[in-house]
Amino acid sequence: MLLKDQMPELPEACSSTYSARLCTPEETLGRVASFLPRYGITRVSRLTGLDNIGVPVWSAVAPNARSIVIHHGKGITDADAKVSATMEALERAIAGSPSIDTVTATQASLELEGRVVDNLAGLIAQGQNEVANDEMLTWVQGRNVLSKAETWVPYEAVILDRTPETPRFWQSSDGLASGNTLLEASLHGVLERIERDAETLWNIANAEQRLKTCLDPRSLLDPIIDGLITKIESADLKLRLFDITSDIGIACFVAFLGPTSITSRSTSRFIDVTKGSGAHLDPARATIRAITEAIQSRLTYISGARDDIYPDTFERPLPREILSYMKAEPKPLPSRKTIGLGPLEDMFDTVLKHLKAASIDSVIVVPLTPTDFPFSVAKVLVPDLENPPGERKRRFEARGISKALFSL
Template sequence: MTTPAGAKVFFAGTHRVRRPDETWAVIEPLLARYGVTRVADVTGLDVLGVPVMMAVRPLARSLTVSQGKGQTAVLARISAAMESIELWHAENVPNPVRHHATPAAELGLPYRIAGVVTGPGSLVTETTPLDWVEAFDTGSGAAVPVPWPLVSLPPPVRPWTPPGFLWSSNGLASGNNRSEAGLHAIYEIIERDSLSRIPLGAPWSYIDPGSLADDVCAPLIDRIRSAGATVTITTVDGRFGVPCFAARVWSQDFPVACGGWGTHLDPHVALSRALTEAVQSRLTGIAGSRDDLPAVYQRVRLSTENLVEPDGPRLTWADYTPPGPGAFADVDAELAWLSARVRDIAGTGPLLADLSTTDEFSVVKVTIPKTLFDTEYLHTGA
């Protein structure tokens, strides 16, 4: 079996070119290849009942546990497994280095090295010798080198080097084919850019959760609220003109404002992602599977009041006018539109490095110069 064509066949809370059961049938036999030993259902650890799964990769060089969420158990299972598989690829990048110890100034790049995400106190300049791998512009198809650290995750132990790039999984994504994977990566980068540009103290634009009447988000909200939890929804659409939402969930039995974010040209998909990610963040804290995030447990000890219920007015869903052209029926057409939009705003198209190691599905790492990534918005669902 090879990756499918670009026409979408599944639309319930997410858009896919394969149906979920077909995707699971493809990836399940390959889990051992990528070190995944178990995919566990942890939904029952919380009272909300929204499917959340946990994939375990004991020999991982980064996170040994990856979370996944979805409208159904099979979608959550796929989400967790692919999250773990993505990390494996970033830890074991198969792409050859095209340019060794070469300064950016010698490569004729269509972007400046200062425009890509760098870490605190970075000393990287146009004359810094770097290793480069090949990516391509998802709009024009042109081959463009990107620095090795932007497509990989660091080994647990490595020689000291001067401060440089921010190693992260931002823009790391998978899909049933390369266009689907590329879309997920671009949406994630746009989402984090939108969040990173919110001015400190800016007012939030709230949407009344009870005003939803669709077949996907409304039942999800009802399920969460019927379990005694508070749900808030805010719009955080950014400069790219793509719907972006933040959702928070809070309840007395786990008094932490757990957040999730979602971005997609279909606003219902964007909101579904935000809601399910908020639930996933909450359940990750309950399960204790991310002990690298002690702040979650500190907030449990310190906060027993509802911190998410808004005081001000709320829009209805009908009041919200989503930006962008709306949903596409084909991932290739969607990727073409989104790539052009990114080029118009950021000055450079998305740069995609294909990390795939099989014909069955795709794993990619996308870089978009001149976008922001504030690590303050890293969360337990990441």
């Protein structure tokens, strides 16, 4: 094990060069600092030193949160990781009980008034009925940024409140994002939805197809990626990266991280290999997100503090499928150009164009913060994209079913 002062350093880089943010992380922290007590965030702390990799990971704690209490964040620098953890805690705290206007009405009455309605049938929870046309429900207004139409969606599908025992809708942080502006939050929310869709489709593919997507991350020729790999290898760990990019064409990767001896052990635990995923218009940035998230997941287990990880998680054996990923042979990344980088507006427009080209016609952004806040939190809903595993009435949508049929 390396001592802290022996850990290799990442190449010097301005974190803003590798992020789609309008402000530096230090500026963002300055914007949100006064809001932490209001939303019950009591502690923000550095976890990096609990592991021997040395990539920054931070934690933010909100003891009375309506979902999870412990939130983690990662990044290239300490400031990146600190703001990542802080903003995730704020996102979830705000989404637990957002200060937004609602309307209680039936879908039929809203449509009779000429309003566009999406009842989000794909997010109905297991054991629950779909929304009836004449059923009274609480609705909230969002905006379909593709059609420019104001769109009403069920309030319960937007919030993140795990206190009800029998929720009508499956609630998830998927598509929940924050930023210095609503545009920034919207971009990161839609990228997360694309990432989750891509990972779901990749998991549907057969094992042979998945293993063929293993790539050598050094082939991206990026100094930050090279620095991350050096730190990983110096900690006696190995990385496997897979290109899970879907037909949408936005770069998506998933990374698996485990001990170098993982493939020769007689038995291994579930927690011995951690996973991270990322999506971005730039393949290098998507890769960095995936790798740093896998490192963050490892520290989540080491810290043992996150309240959605249960004791039996530490006793579960490593699935053979995951072990096969660690045995996969990496190949160089095929030539792929970075697309649409530039101002946030251009990046957002590029992402929307890719979604349209893939026959996605609805991207609904629901703002969750007042307009006078110095930051924004939004829930981004893309009903036609696949969702991560969860307790829903419908496991897959049309894209997942089609992928399953063509992967036989």
